Amino acid sequence: MQTILLKDISQYLGQEVAVRGWVFNFRSSGSIFFLQIRDGSGFVQAIVSKKEVAPEIWEACEKITIETSVEISGTVSKHPKKEEYELQVKNLKIIHVAEEYPIGKKEHGPEFLLDLRHLWLRSSKQWAALRVRNTVINATYEYFNQNGFIKIDTPILTPTACEGTTTLFEVPYFDLGKAYLAQSGQLYLEAAVFSFGRCFDFGPTFRAEKSKTRRHLTEFWMMDAEAAFVNHEGNMKIQEELICHIVKKVLEKNRKELEILERDISKLEKVQAPFGRITYTEAIKKVQALGSDIKDGEDLGADDETLLTQDSDVPIFVEKWPRQIKAFYMKRDPQNPDLVLGSDLIAPEGHGEIIGGSEREDNYDLLLARMKEEKMPLADFEWYLDLRKYGSVPHSGFGYGLERITGWMCGIHHIRETIPFPRMINRLRP
Numbered sequence: 001m002q003t004i005l006l007k008d009i010s011q012y013l014g015q016e017v018a019v020r021g022w023v024f025n026f027r028s029s030g031s032i033f034f035l036q037i038r039d040g041s042g043f044v045q046a047i048v049s050k051k052e053v054a055p056e057i058w059e060a061c062e063k064i065t066i067e068t069s070v071e072i073s074g075t076v077s078k079h080p081k082k083e084e085y086e087l088q089v090k091n092l093k094i095i096h097v098a099e100e101y102p103i104g105k106k107e108h109g110p111e112f113l114l115d116l117r118h119l120w121l122r123s124s125k126q127w128a129a130l131r132v133r134n135t136v137i138n139a140t141y142e143y144f145n146q147n148g149f150i151k152i153d154t155p156i157l158t159p160t161a162c163e164g165t166t167t168l169f170e171v172p173y174f175d176l177g178k179a180y181l182a183q184s185g186q187l188y189l190e191a192a193v194f195s196f197g198r199c200f201d202f203g204p205t206f207r208a209e210k211s212k213t214r215r216h217l218t219e220f221w222m223m224d225a226e227a228a229f230v231n232h233e234g235n236m237k238i239q240e241e242l243i244c245h246i247v248k249k250v251l252e253k254n255r256k257e258l259e260i261l262e263r264d265i266s267k268l269e270k271v272q273a274p275f276g277r278i279t280y281t282e283a284i285k286k287v288q289a290l291g292s293d294i295k296d297g298e299d300l301g302a303d304d305e306t307l308l309t310q311d312s313d314v315p316i317f318v319e320k321w322p323r324q325i326k327a328f329y330m331k332r333d334p335q336n337p338d339l340v341l342g343s344d345l346i347a348p349e350g351h352g353e354i355i356g357g358s359e360r361e362d363n364y365d366l367l368l369a370r371m372k373e374e375k376m377p378l379a380d381f382e383w384y385l386d387l388r389k390y391g392s393v394p395h396s397g398f399g400y401g402l403e404r405i406t407g408w409m410c411g412i413h414h415i416r417e418t419i420p421f422p423r424m425i426n427r428l429r430p
Helices: 004-011 055-062 110-116 123-146 186-196 232-255 256-262 267-268 280-289 302-309 362-372 378-386 404-408
Strands: 016-028 032-038 044-051 070-078 085-096 170-172 178-181 198-206 217-230 276-279 318-321 336-345 352-359 395-401
Touching: 004 016, 004 110, 016 085, 016 110, 032 055, 044 055, 055 085, 110 186, 110 198, 123 178, 123 232, 123 256, 123 404, 186 198, 186 217, 186 395, 198 404, 217 232, 217 302, 232 256, 232 267, 232 318, 232 336, 232 352, 232 395, 232 404, 256 267, 256 404, 276 280, 280 302, 302 318, 302 336, 302 352, 336 404, 352 404, 395 404
Parallel strands: 044 085, 276 318
Antiparallel strands: 016 032, 016 070, 032 044, 070 085, 170 178, 198 217, 217 395, 318 336, 336 352, 352 395
């Protein structure tokens, strides 16, 4: 008799199999036990008929509690009314009887659930969200592998900040002074493109800003990509292709998960190229007309991003931002030096910014002048300036937040549910 994973149970109709997992719910009619089993890959209802099993099997069923772990064997059958499969139990072995489970069927507040995050992960919606996250990760790797990018692992401990040190975690570093937990791998990836042409990284990043919004975490996962000989327009095209690929893969691989999450998949099915495009100036005028009190020269807030995409089925690029509110490494617009060739990609349905990118400044003198203007410690960035001295070329890049994209795919309001163990300014446990 074969031990199988529940995701494959439909392939064994009419056959006797064994499964191992946890009882996440159960009920009894007196002569029949209905056990809801999960094994990490899927779910099944196991039916135990008192008259069909040995007395000791029935006695074992009576000991079962929520989250009791079991090994069950039986015959696979099809539900008479649904596209679901069941297991007609012949044998059952208890591996461990769980103590009274602290998460009940009643509504619990988020703080209670986050305190029990190690157990909350077992709930069907959390299971579904993190499986979607896994698909987003794999789809990202797949797209880059198919399009000539190589993965480069950039450092987490850095001597300098990518965009200033005020919101970074500072740590002592032996006799060398201060180091910082990385906020982005971008600068190091820029060095790598002069060797590999196209590259990306993917890993944890850290921001010490004291934000409590539903879109912020203290520790989150970020993907950065850089490409040589790619301009601002080409950069947006890569982003558009990547997001379309991710959406396609989620729709292909996570139908069951999206159903559990009660996600309206028709929204995702509409996400196809081309994406919308609007300049920063046009965006400010649009949201002002819709009631925002934002002023020209200010960054878009979460409410502004929601207003901007409320009538769009696809993400929208907001491009050509004022240089004063964007990073020093962004290339200036040759048609207007007060603007930069950068873009933010705003997801629809109120999910906000998911990607930030730009063409990078490739001229040594212009980059040096911008860094002096911002009073940056030039000695710390000498290696970065070197990239503009030895074979500089036009190049562009972008970064996305994994939790924000996962939240959008899942239709989850708060991104703290899209990472296994969220870290926020008021939470470091479990």
